[in-house]
Amino acid sequence: MRSLAASWILLVCGASIVAAETPAIISLAVEPAEIRLRHDDETVQLVVLATLADGSRRDVTREAKYAAKQPLIAVSPTGQISPQANGTTSLDVTVIDSASRKTLSATAPVTVADFDVPRSLHFATDILPLLTKHSCNAGGCHGKAIGQNGFKLSLFGFDPEFDHAAIVHESHGRRVSPAAPDDSLLLRKAAGGTTHGGGLRFTTDSSAYRTLRRWLVQGAAWGAENAPRETRLEVFPQQTTTSAATQQQLRVVAHYADGTSRDVTLLARYDTQQLDMLTVGGAGLIQTIGRVGEADVMIRYGDLVTTARFTLPLGPPLPDAAYAGFRPKNFIDELVLAKWKLLHVAPSGEATDAEFLRRAMLDTLGTLPTPDEIRAFLADPSAEKRDRLIDALLERPEYAHFWAQRWSEILRNRVAGDPAAKANTIAFTKWIHDSLAANKPYSQFVREILTASGKRADQPQMDWYRQAISNPVRVEDTAQAFLGMRVSCANCHNHPFENLSQTDYWRFAAFFARVGSVTYGQVNEITLNEKGVVKHPRSEQELSPQAFGGPEVEYVKGEDPRQKLADWLQSPENPYFARALVNRVWGHYLDVGLVDPVDDLRATNPPSNPELLNALAADFIAHQFDLKHLQRTIMKSRVYGLSSIPTESHLIGSNVIDKRHYSRHFSRRIGPYVLFDAISAATGSTPKFDDYADIKRAIELPNEKARSDFLDMFGRSGRDTPCECETSLAPNLSQVLYLLHSEELQRKIADKSGTVAKLIESGRPNAEIVEELFLRTFSRLPTTAERDDAVALIEKGADRKLVVEDLLWTLLNSNEFLFSH
Numbered sequence: 001m002r003s004l005a006a007s008w009i010l011l012v013c014g015a016s017i018v019a020a021e022t023p024a025i026i027s028l029a030v031e032p033a034e035i036r037l038r039h040d041d042e043t044v045q046l047v048v049l050a051t052l053a054d055g056s057r058r059d060v061t062r063e064a065k066y067a068a069k070q071p072l073i074a075v076s077p078t079g080q081i082s083p084q085a086n087g088t089t090s091l092d093v094t095v096i097d098s099a100s101r102k103t104l105s106a107t108a109p110v111t112v113a114d115f116d117v118p119r120s121l122h123f124a125t126d127i128l129p130l131l132t133k134h135s136c137n138a139g140g141c142h143g144k145a146i147g148q149n150g151f152k153l154s155l156f157g158f159d160p161e162f163d164h165a166a167i168v169h170e171s172h173g174r175r176v177s178p179a180a181p182d183d184s185l186l187l188r189k190a191a192g193g194t195t196h197g198g199g200l201r202f203t204t205d206s207s208a209y210r211t212l213r214r215w216l217v218q219g220a221a222w223g224a225e226n227a228p229r230e231t232r233l234e235v236f237p238q239q240t241t242t243s244a245a246t247q248q249q250l251r252v253v254a255h256y257a258d259g260t261s262r263d264v265t266l267l268a269r270y271d272t273q274q275l276d277m278l279t280v281g282g283a284g285l286i287q288t289i290g291r292v293g294e295a296d297v298m299i300r301y302g303d304l305v306t307t308a309r310f311t312l313p314l315g316p317p318l319p320d321a322a323y324a325g326f327r328p329k330n331f332i333d334e335l336v337l338a339k340w341k342l343l344h345v346a347p348s349g350e351a352t353d354a355e356f357l358r359r360a361m362l363d364t365l366g367t368l369p370t371p372d373e374i375r376a377f378l379a380d381p382s383a384e385k386r387d388r389l390i391d392a393l394l395e396r397p398e399y400a401h402f403w404a405q406r407w408s409e410i411l412r413n414r415v416a417g418d419p420a421a422k423a424n425t426i427a428f429t430k431w432i433h434d435s436l437a438a439n440k441p442y443s444q445f446v447r448e449i450l451t452a453s454g455k456r457a458d459q460p461q462m463d464w465y466r467q468a469i470s471n472p473v474r475v476e477d478t479a480q481a482f483l484g485m486r487v488s489c490a491n492c493h494n495h496p497f498e499n500l501s502q503t504d505y506w507r508f509a510a511f512f513a514r515v516g517s518v519t520y521g522q523v524n525e526i527t528l529n530e531k532g533v534v535k536h537p538r539s540e541q542e543l544s545p546q547a548f549g550g551p552e553v554e555y556v557k558g559e560d561p562r563q564k565l566a567d568w569l570q571s572p573e574n575p576y577f578a579r580a581l582v583n584r585v586w587g588h589y590l591d592v593g594l595v596d597p598v599d600d601l602r603a604t605n606p607p608s609n610p611e612l613l614n615a616l617a618a619d620f621i622a623h624q625f626d627l628k629h630l631q632r633t634i635m636k637s638r639v640y641g642l643s644s645i646p647t648e649s650h651l652i653g654s655n656v657i658d659k660r661h662y663s664r665h666f667s668r669r670i671g672p673y674v675l676f677d678a679i680s681a682a683t684g685s686t687p688k689f690d691d692y693a694d695i696k697r698a699i700e701l702p703n704e705k706a707r708s709d710f711l712d713m714f715g716r717s718g719r720d721t722p723c724e725c726e727t728s729l730a731p732n733l734s735q736v737l738y739l740l741h742s743e744e745l746q747r748k749i750a751d752k753s754g755t756v757a758k759l760i761e762s763g764r765p766n767a768e769i770v771e772e773l774f775l776r777t778f779s780r781l782p783t784t785a786e787r788d789d790a791v792a793l794i795e796k797g798a799d800r801k802l803v804v805e806d807l808l809w810t811l812l813n814s815n816e817f818l819f820s821h
Helices: 002-013 123-133 160-168 185-190 207-217 331-343 353-365 371-379 385-393 397-410 419-437 442-450 460-467 471-482 502-512 561-569 577-590 610-622 627-635 672-683 709-713 733-741 743-749 755-762 766-777 784-796 800-812
Strands: 025-031 035-038 047-052 057-059 065-068 073-075 080-083 087-096 103-113 230-236 239-241 247-249 251-256 261-263 269-272 278-280 285-288 293-301 304-312 515-519 525-528
Touching: 025 087, 025 103, 035 080, 047 087, 057 247, 065 073, 073 087, 123 160, 123 207, 123 269, 123 293, 185 207, 230 293, 230 304, 251 293, 269 278, 278 293, 285 304, 331 610, 353 371, 353 385, 353 397, 353 627, 371 766, 385 627, 397 419, 419 460, 442 460, 442 471, 442 561, 442 577, 460 471, 460 525, 471 502, 471 577, 502 561, 577 610, 577 627, 610 627, 672 709, 672 743, 672 755, 672 766, 672 800, 709 733, 733 743, 743 800, 755 766, 755 800, 766 784, 766 800, 784 800
Parallel strands: 035 103, 239 304
Antiparallel strands: 025 047, 047 057, 065 087, 073 080, 087 103, 230 251, 247 285, 251 261, 269 293, 278 285, 293 304, 515 525
8 A cells, every 4th residue: 555655645745735725715605595484482593605616615604794684683693593573674694705805795585474473382392302402301310210309301301291290280380480480490490590400501591591481471381282293303504524623503493294394403402422523512503623534413302313414534635546546346335435535535455365365254254264275365366266255155154154153142042041942042043054054035034033933843033032022122122133223212211312202112012912922841832812912101002013114004813913014124115124234244344334333223323324325225125135145245345355454644645543434444353252263273173162062163152151261251242132242352351361371272282183283293394384373373474574583483492392382372362363354
């Protein structure tokens, strides 16, 4: 990559980097283009965008000057418009361009209606969003399970009726005083008028105070029963590409079931997880702080959430020469390349053949290549050898063993505390293995698990229900394993970070309502009831089945509702199923999911490359959920074959800080089972597992109960949840001490029938012995310097075998062995 980087950096800056002049503004645009206001309490947030000479856009909302031709509105310096009287006017917006010193202008028509008609407030759509915005019903305040100081609200307002009763009627109505609204505890505590453990939430001159006071004056009523509820949130701009230090005003609009809409910029709540990249104010002003990359702002209003994305390129645009060494092979490469160009980042070079072989075998088979396989691959001159390798790997027997173990973890195939379940787990593992070996369509694989019933001897996959023993567990395991969604919080309340309600959760549970007895032991079967209902835990209402965002399903006598669930899963209209699987597989091969974590797909955790995620999902569906096709597509891309070595940090377009956009391959530690087998293969030792005498490789173990201090120490999953995060790849002191001082490892290295002993007995020259050890551990030949240094050490040693053992021990302790690069 260094030679490639050198070839284009000179094109960018020559001998020195010259700061570019700020482009001049050539036009202004105002959002909304036409302003409509109703009632005296409505406001509209303006967003003023300047188009620059280089084609980019910049927010100038707070630089602009505002003047109305008729005094029917008031405009704050921040671009907030409020009505003053009925009528029509126009708003002139002007900006002085600092580059050209010219004044640019734009005009927006304004209509004010019903100014003198007080708007009747509704508790659910006007008051609850205020409580959420100011964290009154957050988990650290009155929204936690036990409330705060005797006052409890539902978390983020998921139960409006409960909240209204708690505020208005609880404790003899002492919190509200419609006759003297300013004396109401609801206002006095939040505005700092009396002692409040939560501190000052808003001031007496704020819009929040005025709205709450107006609601109290109106009698603190619930509001009209037929009042329309919000159905979706719209944010402008949804996507912003900007410089590393700037600001952007957001405008948020709520759309309602009756077709109306309302500006809720001041009522919405804003949060971001990338606090090192940007800050967000309560009025929707985003301030970037210099860190480059991509960041998302979560916007909440009522039950709805959405996001706005900010892209901060790593530097100036790069010339075509920066990407000349990357020639796309498929749609993955094209879409990833487009993202690099947006971020102004250049990719690393191609991985060496040795690196690619080791990576592909570890990722696909969980197995290191043998020295003979390495030599043959390196000697093959064909330009198609990597593609042929991938095709061959997917047909090898190790593929099904390796992936059966991964799916056994996701599906919680575990013995746990039931020794009698050992036979069940073995049969379930074999069913998974055989399904993968036959390349069973993923949709069929999932259908056969979810709809299993009858005798376990006929359907080993019904063992999934041994862990998914109740409807809530079935909902949560199905969602996390097959939809990539973590929905457990919606069991009790609306999801705080997703457009998912408690009702949605229990409607999903209704698909399992007719699952009857799930018995084990002598019988081992699942039976189905003729009838079965699920009731909402709060309202006691009987619920019909409905998937997340899917159609409502009617119970039909003699039908298993789970079949309708399986139908919905594979429907092209399902926004989760295919995307969840391709994201999980992408995360496995590229180390970081397009949505990360891989099983946390939600509105407020958008993908780093949504176009790529959608394209992968569409391709997966078009090929009938073919898992091997998906893996071939990913592995045959240029992106998968990139080097893990970043470009040098001082270069323009360096990818050193890239953690999410795949401009280089991300190294990762080898997992516990694969590492165990890799050490066994490198040392030539044969492992033994208690109760599994016929199994010689860790990746073939059928459950989590094979006794192994090594696997426990290196983070194997206990299979307590369907989360891949249970397998820990984080290093710890015990692992370091094991590799440095373990008698078990020393016995493997010194095994009389192991690698070192055989090499010494073979009489091969020291240089060949060194090459053999490098091939068995690093899957590559040593460099000349590495070989010469190692040979010199062997020749100086008094005990040749002991020195060779020490060399192998050294290689096993290196990051190059412990990581996949």
